[in-house]
Amino acid sequence: KATVSVLNWAHTPLSPMSEMLGHGLTKGGEMKASTDDLARYEKTHYFQHEKDRKHLETNETYKLRVVSGRGNTRLAEDICKILGVQLGGLDVMQEASEQILVKGANHYNGDDVFVVQSLCESRDEKRDCDIDLNTACMELLMMCHALRVGAAKRITAVVPYYAYSRQDRKTKPRVPISASALAQLICSMGVDRVMTVDLHKGQIQGFFHNTPVDNLPTHIEFSKVVLEQICPAAGVSNTEEELTIVAPDANGVQRARNLANCVAARSIATCLKRHVNGETRIDIVGDVEGQVCVIVDDLTDSGTTLCRSISLLEKKNAKAIYAVVTHGVFSGACVEQIMAHPALKKLFITDSVNMKDKIEKYQGTKIEVISIAPMLAEAIERTHSEVSLEAIFHSFR
Secondary structure, three states: OHHHHHHHHHOOOOOOHHHHHHOOOOHHHOOOOOHHHHHHHHOOOHHHHOOOOOHHHHOOOOOEEEEEOOOOHHHHHHHHHHHOOOEOOOEEEEOOOOOEEEEOHHHHOOOEEEEEOOOOOEEEOOOOEEEOHHHHHHHHHHHHHHHHHOOOOEEEEEEOOOOOOOOOOOOOOOOOOHHHHHHHHHHHOOOOEEEEEOOOOHHHHHHHOOOOEEEEOOHHHHHHHHHHHHHHHHOOOOHHHHEEEEEOOHHHHHHHHHHHHHHOOOEEEEEEEEEEOOEEEEEEEOOOOOOEEEEEEEEEOOOHHHHHHHHHHHHOOOOEEEEEEEEEOOOOOHHHHHHOOOOEEEEEEEOOOOOHHHHOOOEOOOEEEEOOHHHHHHHHHHHHOOOOOHHHHOOOO
16 A cells, blocks of 8 residues: 555646645744745756655654754755755754764654755854864764664765765875765764765765665756756757867766766867876867867866866867856865856856855856755655655656
8 A cells, every 4th residue: 555655646747836835834833935945946957846745744653854964054944845844953063162962863763864964164054153074074973873872763864965075095005095984984873874966986885885875966957057058048059069068087077978968968078187297287188169168077176177177178269168066165265266267157056065155256147056955855755755766867857
């Protein structure tokens, strides 16, 4: 009977957005999406395929619960608004001695709990203070451990941005593989599943050993951006002749290939670094002259790689240059450095990292934020209902 119920839900006709978001959002203090929220969600790919979520309220013994630390509270709130559930009351605080204290885990006995926490620098607007990357990591560990000893039935760590992902191998003798060390810490807290977005390298999933990992891709979301925003703005009428997807380094070729396949781009170009007499030189493999070029990357930290790619494409006479990046970490003066390039028409990033203060000056003009809350909400709902995530990895269309 339960299996039939899930299958029927998975294939029910789509409800109007107003009815879907209006259902259950005010009952019992659940979060409600505003008009501005709806406008942000409607720009995404997955929001168009939301389903009636009445079934999330019917199970009294295995409830879907969403809690969050201070890593990216706004993203967690957006996820709850779409799911029509209340953001959990797990209280995370920091004592005067800088020690992290978690309270309220005893309210989740027997529940299916999703812990949303991006491992990045962020701003705690409620307490008017900043938290650093390592504090966010400790908060995730403490929350998961508190839920485990509090008898939650299943714990899924939803980590939109996974820190230390670039430290995934030994580049020198006697250096740690930090991505592996962090994965082992998360697993040791009793996490049953990990959900993340666009890992720097896919093999990081293997660091979690026997814990299943869902590495959600963003190329489908970015394909909607390319086809509905970039192409019309750049005057592209035929992507098979006028559009080129660019990987800023050799590690991003597969990511560029996935996006190119979704948008039927003419070709893929790759920027390759090499060291000559102590100097770093970048060459481009592929023809970009007269093309509308879209640089796709998983992470922008210092902005050096992105800026070098923009300069090289400009030198090779690209017609127009855009960039789509999953995780905008933007350390130091990264944003100003990128925005100083007049050749870059626009930068699109997701809200996996909350960098509102750094990009506010340019948001809406040269930087646009694409919400991944609909994609994460869809993945959370499917995981809770034991439905395959295959559609997210490919496309609903």
